[in-house]
Amino acid sequence: MIIAIDGPAASxxxxxxxxxxxxxxxxxxxTGLLYRAVARVLxxxxxxxxxxxxxxxxxxxxxxxxxEDDSRLRGAAMGEAASVVSAYQPVRDALxxxxxxxxxxxxxxVLDGRDIGTVVCPDAEVKLFITAAPEERARRRxxxxxxxxxxxxxxxxxxxxxxRDERDMTRSTAPLKAxxxxxxxxxxxLDADGAFRAALAIxxxxxxxx
Ligand SMILES: Nc1ncnc2c1ncn2[C@@H]1O[C@H](COP(=O)(O)OP(=O)(O)OP(=O)(O)O)[C@@H](O)[C@H]1O
Ligand SMILES: Nc1ccn([C@@H]2O[C@H](COP(=O)(O)O)[C@@H](O)[C@H]2O)c(=O)n1
Numbered sequence: 001m002i003i004a005i006d007g008p009a010a011s012x013x014x015x016x017x018x019x020x021x022x023x024x025x026x027x028x029x030x031t032g033l034l035y036r037a038v039a040r041v042l043x044x045x046x047x048x049x050x051x052x053x054x055x056x057x058x059x060x061x062x063x064x065x066x067x068e069d070d071s072r073l074r075g076a077a078m079g080e081a082a083s084v085v086s087a088y089q090p091v092r093d094a095l096x097x098x099x100x101x102x103x104x105x106x107x108x109x110v111l112d113g114r115d116i117g118t119v120v121c122p123d124a125e126v127k128l129f130i131t132a133a134p135e136e137r138a139r140r141r142x143x144x145x146x147x148x149x150x151x152x153x154x155x156x157x158x159x160x161x162x163x164r165d166e167r168d169m170t171r172s173t174a175p176l177k178a179x180x181x182x183x184x185x186x187x188x189x190l191d192a193d194g195a196f197r198a199a200l201a202i203x204x205x206x207x208x209x210x
Contacts, residue, residue, distance in 0.1 A: 001026075002103045002123075003203060004116035007130035008165045008176060009079065010137040010144075012187050012195055016130060017112035019196045020203065024110075029102045031113035031120070032082060033067040034059075034095050039081035040073060049084045052091075059085075059094035076145065076152075076160060083164045086114075087171040096120065114168055117179030126206045128199060129178035132188040134161055 003020055005013045014030050021028035041058045042049055049055070067073065085091050092115075099120045103109045111120060117127035132140075138158035145152035168176040178184055183202050187195040 001108045001125045001207070002121050003108075003110040004121045004124035004127045004179070004182075005110065005112035005130060006114055006116050006118070006128070006176065006178065006182065007112075008134075008137065008168070009161050010141040011130045011132050012140070012192065013112040013130050015192055016128070016195060016199050017110045019192075020199060021110040023200065024108055026108035026110050027102065027105075029099065029109065029111045030068070031095075031099055031111055031116065032079070033070075033073055034062065034064065034098070035082035035086040035091075036073040036078045037062055037064070037067055037070070038085050038091060038095075039078055040070075042085065043078075043081060049081055052088045055085045055088055056090040056094060059091040062095070064098060074148075075150070076141075076157070080160060080164060083167050087167065087173065089173045092119075092174055114176040115174035117182050118177065119174045122179070126203050127179050127182035128202060129182040129184040130195075130199075131184060131186050134158060134165070136188045137161055 005017050007013045017028050017030065038055055038059045039049065042055060047054045099111060103111055103121050113120070117124060135158065138154060138161050141157050141161065142152050142154045185195065185198055185202065190198060
């Protein structure tokens, strides 16, 4: 079974994806890390993010083996940079096969991102679109950054989140949107446990109705 999770920045996709994967014993792929890794290689090499040819070459040769362990990928600046390179169609093309194979290889998999239900795994058995009010998402990210000892201002995070969502939703290739057959879960008033319980109920309903 494949569970596809999409949604805007800091909505809790990754947290849910990880918990659902643990619950079912499935593999989990946070696909945002792929785009973050492409951006990081460009930045490490002082290559402008606007250089689409270089971004494509990096994506085609990306080492995907240690993405989960790389804390440098998690910062706000890398999220913003990832959003720039992810708008390039050839970059997306280069990363597509790996994501699809991940879903197929495992006996069960959870993938989270922006286009999982629409492009990467259009036949996924379960599709969730996780959302929350931008102010709540900014509060969550603010708390997260402070707990990691990073400098962070709530207002700046809110502006960044809104800009990133806008770019992700309006790009011409694989824009962020709910698949027609996705179930939308608004977690604005749910804590992480409540969101997990609600998501689990949706997955179970889908599983048993098949
Ligand atoms: N329902 C919730 N209530 C409160 N905090 C939450 C909830 N879900 C997740 N969080 C926290 O919010 C932060 C963002 O969550 P997470 O990283 O899972 O979001 P995301 O959608 O994967 O983000 P991104 O798209 O930027 O990768 C984390 O610190 C996480 O612990
Ligand atoms: N399937 C995906 C996943 C991510 N992106 C882009 O990467 C940025 C960073 O993603 P995070 O989930 O780690 O925050 C995101 O803003 C998107 O631009 C994507 O396009 N498709």
